[in-house]
Amino acid sequence: MPTFVDPNTCNACAGEHQGPLCVYICPNDLMVLDVDVNKGLNREPEMCSECYACVKLCPQEAIHVRGYADFVPLGASVQPHRTEDGLTWDVHFRDGREFSFTYPSRTRPAGTVEPYQNFTEQRDADLRNQSLAGESLWLGVPDLPTIK
Amino acid sequence: MATPSTEIVESDILIIGGGMSGCGAAFEANYWGQNLRVVLVEKAVIERSGATGEGLSAINCYMGQRYGWNTPTDFVNYVVNDMMGLAREDLVYDVGRHVDSSVHLLEEWGLPIWKKENGEYERIGRWQIPIHGESIKPVTAEPARTALGPENLYERVAVTHLLTDANDPERIAGALGFSVRENKFYVFKSKAVLITSGGASNVFRPKSINEGTGRTWYSVFATGSAYGLMIPIGTEMTQMEHRFVPTRFKDGYGPVGMWFQYFHAQVLNAMGEDYTVTRDDELRKYEPYGSAVPTPTPLRNHQMFLDIQAGLGPMYMRTDQAMQRLAAGDPAKMDEVRAEAWEDFLDMTISQALTWAALDIAPEDTPSEVVLAEPYIMGSHSGEAGAWVSGPEDLSPPDYFWGYNKMTTIRGLFAAGDGVGAAPHKFSSGSFTEGRLAAKAAVNYVTDNQAAPTLDDAQVKSIQEAIMAPMDTFDRHKGASTAEEVNPNYITPRQGLVRLQKIMDEYAGGTSMAYTTNDATLVRGIHLIELLREDLAHLAARDRHELMRCWELVHRTWVGEAHMRHLLHRKETRWPGYYYRADYPKLDDENWRVFVNSKYNAANNSWDVFTKPYHKIVT
Ligand SMILES: Cc1cc2nc3c(=O)[nH]c(=O)nc-3n(C[C@H](O)[C@H](O)[C@H](O)COP(=O)(O)OP(=O)(O)OC[C@H]3O[C@@H](n4cnc5c(N)ncnc54)[C@H](O)[C@@H]3O)c2cc1C
Ligand code: SF4
Ligand code: SF4
Numbered sequence: 043m044p045t046f047v048d049p050n051t052c053n054a055c056a057g058e059h060q061g062p063l064c065v066y067i068c069p070n071d072l073m074v075l076d077v078d079v080n081k082g083l084n085r086e087p088e089m090c091s092e093c094y095a096c097v098k099l100c101p102q103e104a105i106h107v108r109g110y111a112d113f114v115p116l117g118a119s120v121q122p123h124r125t126e127d128g129l130t131w132d133v134h135f136r137d138g139r140e141f142s143f144t145y146p147s148r149t150r151p152a153g154t155v156e157p158y159q160n161f162t163e164q165r166d167a168d169l170r171n172q173s174l175a176g177e178s179l180w181l182g183v184p185d186l187p188t189i190k
Numbered sequence: 191m192a193t194p195s196t197e198i199v200e201s202d203i204l205i206i207g208g209g210m211s212g213c214g215a216a217f218e219a220n221y222w223g224q225n226l227r228v229v230l231v232e233k234a235v236i237e238r239s240g241a242t243g244e245g246l247s248a249i250n251c252y253m254g255q256r257y258g259w260n261t262p263t264d265f266v267n268y269v270v271n272d273m274m275g276l277a278r279e280d281l282v283y284d285v286g287r288h289v290d291s292s293v294h295l296l297e298e299w300g301l302p303i304w305k306k307e308n309g310e311y312e313r314i315g316r317w318q319i320p321i322h323g324e325s326i327k328p329v330t331a332e333p334a335r336t337a338l339g340p341e342n343l344y345e346r347v348a349v350t351h352l353l354t355d356a357n358d359p360e361r362i363a364g365a366l367g368f369s370v371r372e373n374k375f376y377v378f379k380s381k382a383v384l385i386t387s388g389g390a391s392n393v394f395r396p397k398s399i400n401e402g403t404g405r406t407w408y409s410v411f412a413t414g415s416a417y418g419l420m421i422p423i424g425t426e427m428t429q430m431e432h433r434f435v436p437t438r439f440k441d442g443y444g445p446v447g448m449w450f451q452y453f454h455a456q457v458l459n460a461m462g463e464d465y466t467v468t469r470d471d472e473l474r475k476y477e478p479y480g481s482a483v484p485t486p487t488p489l490r491n492h493q494m495f496l497d498i499q500a501g502l503g504p505m506y507m508r509t510d511q512a513m514q515r516l517a518a519g520d521p522a523k524m525d526e527v528r529a530e531a532w533e534d535f536l537d538m539t540i541s542q543a544l545t546w547a548a549l550d551i552a553p554e555d556t557p558s559e560v561v562l563a564e565p566y567i568m569g570s571h572s573g574e575a576g577a578w579v580s581g582p583e584d585l586s587p588p589d590y591f592w593g594y595n596k597m598t599t600i601r602g603l604f605a606a607g608d609g610v611g612a613a614p615h616k617f618s619s620g621s622f623t624e625g626r627l628a629a630k631a632a633v634n635y636v637t638d639n640q641a642a643p644t645l646d647d648a649q650v651k652s653i654q655e656a657i658m659a660p661m662d663t664f665d666r667h668k669g670a671s672t673a674e675e676v677n678p679n680y681i682t683p684r685q686g687l688v689r690l691q692k693i694m695d696e697y698a699g700g701t702s703m704a705y706t707t708n709d710a711t712l713v714r715g716i717h718l719i720e721l722l723r724e725d726l727a728h729l730a731a732r733d734r735h736e737l738m739r740c741w742e743l744v745h746r747t748w749v750g751e752a753h754m755r756h757l758l759h760r761k762e763t764r765w766p767g768y769y770y771r772a773d774y775p776k777l778d779d780e781n782w783r784v785f786v787n788s789k790y791n792a793a794n795n796s797w798d799v800f801t802k803p804y805h806k807i808v809t
Contacts, residue, residue, distance in 0.1 A: 066235060070404075071735055089403070089410060091410045110400075112400045112402040114545055115548045120543050143532050146322050149300050154300075155299045174630060177288070182290050188584050188585065
């Protein structure tokens, strides 16, 4: 398939201002809203990389992955659930074994970054030298290496 | 079909592609170019677009200068050996000396990096640091989005062509693209343009078939646009013959780096033999690189390839032995190791985790098959295809320097990440860094060259017609057949892609040919690809999504053709394990330790392929 949408849980992202989030995010432009039934749909499964971007973002957890038909036996699943600062992955084996793993994915909330905070490089005086923005603060060594 | 509307977007700096290098460029350009208009155009949404959209489990390029781990010179020595003697030392050094600042910034912006007890970063290998990297792309995109401002970010716009100045074909003027969601063209007019649109997957026929073709090793989103945009306007390219054949966990393409370097696992053949031991002698054929430490990646591949060809497979990554050794009978330690092992895939290659689960593979009990995959062409990972660019003023000899760092041979056209050739092993952090370097240089360029470029309106109009042609072709001809997919007047983008992949596989040394080719085979393959290029004028698209696929195919086809023309030019086998020239089976440092460069000339549809000298700068 690879991703597929459970029609019983997809609500077409009712209330989301960006519209259906799977359609919004898919890096390969695969997810569409099937207008006949008003549900998410992967229109080109053979171009789906199982990147899980849509799966992670779906507010209803309506998107799942059925492994590629040409090499993945049936019966397993890998499903993420959002936590406050990361994801919990439920891994279900074909033989019924279950594992669960939780990993953080960011150390500060989205939307809190100020890009050039405390940078000291002068926009005119330093424009022609080799230093990048913020390197006096962030390079980790006092001088930028060179070989001449 | 209604005529599309056209929006004209004028900028000082246009960034094409919001992946790692594009986000770095947007961040940097907005710092130095406070009074300049910086526009970024992206065919998807920058939070998850490009090769890192799925996440990463490691940053593969970090010097650790502050810990005294490595210097940029160490990095150049390593990279040149791994590339069997061919990399631009100035470009590699430049990434190396700056990359730590990028990594530290990513950490500041919220990327969780594993730490040792003493607070230092944890290490996997000499250059790699492990991360909890599922969200590396949103973390990277956030400051870029903030710095740009919403009015300067054009998402879901696919760029198809670059435009040169009406009065000067060696000067950039902008780009053309179309909205993937609306009936609309975009004409971007810009003094400087940065190509940050990624590498190329799916040029060679993959081992997967049918549904699994979305699971390429390099991202299926990497459609060769960086090259497909630059080649047609005559940009000088370098090392387009280079490719990377990844050794990966079978089918899901799970990465092996963590297993080799962090868990110290071995790959053994079906007899339990280690090919790095049994085939040690083979390395002597490729001196001085055969004796380099570590053994260059292509030579490791070559040793494994010989085992596979000798019928000694399957090859197994002995995850079981490695994990049992690390846990040493302690169940709590085993829980920790297990979580680390699964995270490597769940952060970066989720399909491999699903493949394990479906095959009932618990890695602590059961080893996993690894294979050599189909070839990939890119410039930021272990490949070095891309544009021939200027180096920085303080590092480059005169013939590697022409005014502005990372500027191509087209004035005002810059490249970074997968778009830059002869500068491999940048990975995520180095691509981000190279985008920053190109952006600062572009600000310098625009400061020195303030006159706006001139567009040739007639040319813009004719390209716009060409962009939409596949939709017209479908409308005009669909009545000629009861089956949409079988029509004598056109081919679908899927059919064209399969044709490209078959040519590349059979003539350019793909997997079905055991990575082997020769002069005569390449000459034949180039003829077939020329026919394909003619037929691309008869692509058909039913909707805008397929229209995007058509243009992706056009870009990939340019990559395929350039790859074959360069392969034909290099009369040696420099990278056994990646490809073999049956007619020139030896590595020939005396004559071929040079870069192979090319330029396409649109006026007479011809290619000029030639060499450029190798300069030792730090090695
Ligand atoms: C499977 C895999 C594993 C990897 N593992 C690691 C790792 O462990 N550690 C590490 O450090 N690095 C890793 N890398 C490498 C890293 O991801 C790349 O080096 C890096 O992303 C390259 O940056 P880039 O900007 O050149 O390309 P990308 O990040 O791919 O960005 C290209 C951008 O251009 C956009 N684009 C493309 N064409 C067009 C067009 N025509 N019009 C508009 N926009 C367009 C794309 O949508 C995308 O956003 C891995 C890559 C892959 C694929
Ligand atoms: S994101 Fe989920 S709920 Fe929203 S449209 Fe897609 S599948 Fe349905
Ligand atoms: S898994 Fe990735 S490629 Fe597949 S539909 Fe979802 S977002 Fe798109």
